[in-house]
Amino acid sequence: MSGILIKDCLILPMTGREPRCYRGSIGIVDDRIAFVSEDPVLGERFRQEQGKDVREIDGRGRLVMPGFINIHNHAAMTLMRSYADDIPLMRWLNDYIWPFEAKLTRDDVRLGTELAVAEMLLGGTTTFVDMYWRQEAVGEVVERTGIRAVLSATFTDAQFADFEKDLALLLERYADGRHPRIQLMLSPHAVYSCSKEHLLQAKELRERYGFGVNIHVSETKDEQRMIRERYGMTPVQYLDSLELLDARTLAVHCVYVDEQDIEILKRRGVSVAYNPQSNMKISSGIAPVVKMMSAGVNVGIGTDGPCSNNDLDMWDEIRSGSFLQKVASEDPCVVPAYELLRMATVCGAKAIGREADLGQIKAGMVADLQIIDLRKPHFYPQHDVVANLVYCAKSSDVDTVIVNGEILVEGGRLRRFDLPTLLADVQQRVEEIVRR
Amino acid sequence: MSGILIKDCLILPMTGREPRCYRGSIGIVDDRIAFVSEDPVLGERFRQEQGKDVREIDGRGRLVMPGFINIHNHAAMTLMRSYADDIPLMRWLNDYIWPFEAKLTRDDVRLGTELAVAEMLLGGTTTFVDMYWRQEAVGEVVERTGIRAVLSATFTDAQFADFEKDLALLLERYADGRHPRIQLMLSPHAVYSCSKEHLLQAKELRERYGFGVNIHVSETKDEQRMIRERYGMTPVQYLDSLELLDARTLAVHCVYVDEQDIEILKRRGVSVAYNPQSNMKISSGIAPVVKMMSAGVNVGIGTDGPCSNNDLDMWDEIRSGSFLQKVASEDPCVVPAYELLRMATVCGAKAIGREADLGQIKAGMVADLQIIDLRKPHFYPQHDVVANLVYCAKSSDVDTVIVNGEILVEGGRLRRFDLPTLLADVQQRVEEIVRR
Known part of the structure; x- marks a missing residue:
């Protein structure tokens, strides 16, 4: 694990009682959110500090919120x-x-x-x-x-x-x-x-x-x-x-x-x-x-x-x-x-007793995030991005998922799974269970 | 327009009062369903009759039902x-x-x-x-x-x-x-x-x-x-x-x-x-x-x-x-x-007065179909494909859509639209309407 920089994305940090959504960048180091900022200078500085190991995610057309x-x-x-x-x-x-x-x-x-x-x-x-x-x-x-x-x-x-x-x-x-x-x-x-x-x-x-x-x-x-x-x-x-x-x-x-x-x-x-x-x-x-x-x-x-x-x-x-x-x-x-x-x-x-470090996007909190791809007909127009999410989003709009600082889903695909094998195993297993 | 052959798919024809789902093939000629059959011989014969213009769709792992x-x-x-x-x-x-x-x-x-x-x-x-x-x-x-x-x-x-x-x-x-x-x-x-x-x-x-x-x-x-x-x-x-x-x-x-x-x-x-x-x-x-x-x-x-x-x-x-x-x-x-x-x-x-030719998969009816990709975790296991569809399917599971015998959606993508342009036009337009 090392650094991840999510650049130029809409951020819905879920930190307040009222919705606030803004454009900015998020830096992740190991399992934690290192910074969240509207200032592009901070993003650039983070990228330089992290050096060549930093993984950059282009946030354009996407929204980042807590998992x-x-x-x-x-x-x-x-x-x-x-x-x-x-x-x-x-x-x-x-x-x-x-x-x-x-x-x-x-x-x-x-x-x-x-x-x-x-x-x-x-x-x-x-x-x-x-x-x-x-x-x-x-x-x-x-x-x-x-x-x-x-x-x-x-x-x-x-x-x-x-x-x-x-x-x-x-x-x-x-x-x-x-x-x-x-x-x-x-x-x-x-x-x-x-x-x-x-x-x-x-x-x-x-x-x-x-x-x-x-x-x-x-x-x-x-x-x-x-x-x-x-x-x-x-x-x-x-x-x-x-x-x-x-x-x-x-x-x-x-x-x-x-x-x-x-x-x-x-x-x-x-x-x-x-x-x-x-x-x-x-x-x-x-x-x-x-x-x-x-x-x-x-x-x-x-x-x-x-x-x-x-x-x-x-x-x-x-x-x-x-x-x-x-x-x-x-x-x-x-x-x-x-x-x-x-x-x-x-x-x-x-x-679950984790309000101090989970469920929001804030520096110091655990990096458990989802990135939503907004470039879909059901998200347009964007009068109100929060209402669009709650009333229109589908789980298939989730493009990227990060848990504990690790990218587990990318481009809508699981990185740690062999999905065809898993699905076949499940089908075979339940047929066998029914016969038991 | 010419022939389309959907081969080796699960078919949910919606023709009865009780669910019936079986594996078979569907042939489409122009705007109509030409045949629906469990018999692979018919599929092969249709392919030969239609010649090289027939468009084949591999139905494995998919289910076809009316749009x-x-x-x-x-x-x-x-x-x-x-x-x-x-x-x-x-x-x-x-x-x-x-x-x-x-x-x-x-x-x-x-x-x-x-x-x-x-x-x-x-x-x-x-x-x-x-x-x-x-x-x-x-x-x-x-x-x-x-x-x-x-x-x-x-x-x-x-x-x-x-x-x-x-x-x-x-x-x-x-x-x-x-x-x-x-x-x-x-x-x-x-x-x-x-x-x-x-x-x-x-x-x-x-x-x-x-x-x-x-x-x-x-x-x-x-x-x-x-x-x-x-x-x-x-x-x-x-x-x-x-x-x-x-x-x-x-x-x-x-x-x-x-x-x-x-x-x-x-x-x-x-x-x-x-x-x-x-x-x-x-x-x-x-x-x-x-x-x-x-x-x-x-x-x-x-x-x-x-x-x-x-x-x-x-x-x-x-x-x-x-x-x-x-x-x-x-x-x-x-x-x-x-x-x-x-x-x-x-x-x-x-x-809408169209029970005679719309809403079911049957020879002679209009070819308005959707093909669902079942190879997703939320569709497994497949104890009951109908319950899986109603209680778990998302619109994003729709892989192919055919209207009046024409493929309009393929691999989850619209064939007749320039989607990025449409979305940008919509956003620009509503901002302008609000200002009017």
Whole structure:
């Protein structure tokens, strides 16, 4: 790794509460942004200082912004993409998803994650938060592919022993920032699938290792009803009663949260993952994102797993997320375009405790960037580049992706992947899994 | 023009009520599909018959399906794409859209339409229904670019004189199938913007020329309330009372229609244009598409104009259209994937009276096709190619587009356009319009 100079590009740094977009240059040294400036003299000086090793990227006709942080995913479920759609939730789980999942080996998880990472990188996602079994296999893929990830050792009551093994492996390899692109979290799957005893064990582990906790909360009406019957509380109240909610907690979905729940989320500093396409596709409902944000809750964006979405396209996700809130609120003014981009970058960084060095373009921050090619009919005219991005951009408009200072996608092509081989392997593997 | 042979591709012909996808070949002679077959012998025979002039397209790794029929658009409004977003409807219209529109010349409409056609073709749209002023300028663009269109001479009370001039030009050039890719309709803008007298004049013109009528109906709660106050009826009942509803009528939006309205739409054989992203983005509401389709109403898909969407991407539109119905119905089973593709092809063809020769892949039908490149991470694995298309495809996956037997897009590039020049012209023009 050495220097990269992105010259003469539009820069959307995502550093303010209001959009600001300007023409300038960005210098990268190793894994960090060295400078961002409108002054061409600084660019030239950087080029000279870096000498012949500097890699120059022509930014004309392009826009640079932070890479997306997809804060909720079950990446390996790419293997079940379009395996079962348009059928009722319990039949979907019982007859398709769970039997398929039961057959997955460590290497299947590795392969499915590799496919997911390929798709995410091509669409400008530079960090993902994963919640799934065998996270150490996910770690192997993250190490090799160059993406950044939060690995969440995951359990339900039925899989607690496997979780303990997975966690031990993760701790050995990735604890205490041992890997520059991997951080750890704990994932009790949900309050309905984890006993009080196991949730309290998770709390103890969290304290011991300083982990964040990442859990599905109030995704469906059924969950809400079940937890109320079982504990006489909402899922949020129940988690709060166990002292599991704090600023390191990432509450996923929060579709059915009332004003009291929102007040608790705000008070405890919990971040929320909004997964609009999954919530729509499997008919979970519409998360009260406008209310949560007005109350000051930090809300980021996740795609959820590729079996309930069915892709990992953050550009599509933010657009759907905006449209859904506008129609649900009967107000076209809610969650304006720039707010969506903040959710997918700055707020995502905050949700994983990285607001200090991730999710914005600023000197000293980690160089996780995406460069968008604006020379497309759907980006013209350019009355408002932010609205054009949120309402018109496709993941295929992402030309270049840089993670931790390394160019992973260039000209819309993955540099560290042999894509034809990967796709063929995936197809062959799922055919074999179905036969198992 | 001569023969085209698409060899060894996946074919999704859209000919049945249930999905059927198979590997085969398609032959095209002039503007028509000559044969579709699973039998490779037929492909070889066709190649020999056509001789050296046959153009061969390698279909491996690709899927061929009918081009999309976008049944509601105001194409020239690309010029106002992202000009004003996230603001209240009446301020949007009064302070931004209408003052901008008032300045548009014939050549602005031509240029804006050209940009729209470029975007539509790249995304697999082969036919669009336009509703806007100066349709003869739109006709010029359609003639030159190779796309297929339904031009709708459009009026409100304020613009009736201009409409009469526009209609005269359209009749002169395009009446009676004078142009193979252009057909005509009449567009009273809406029941709140057109007097009863003008609506009856439109009815008379419809009878005289045998036109279909294409009109905004029940888009907003306000419209619904206003018409009820003015006429004591719903917009659908009012149009029915004027005898303006029949099988040649295309009712756009129908967000606020009750069971009685749906019964009328069904009885009269009216087709409906569902515009999910526009309805969401400007908070109009959620059209009762599931109810309309269950009642047997023909529903197709439109993007609406690019200022309330903000793009003309039918792939994005069908996905949003599906997700919105699933979340609104609290039922993940409604409008399954294949149904969405039918709406965007077969049902669209029916909405413009072309079910006999458009919207399906069948020998004898017009050759309006799109070829999708499936060799992308988001299309793998291929458990279900139809679900993969509806839930994962991006317009950028469209590799080749054929309209009326002519290849207009190849390898994702437009053949009849000078795109850099067009984009630069558009940008320069809108800057000049704003200053006017």
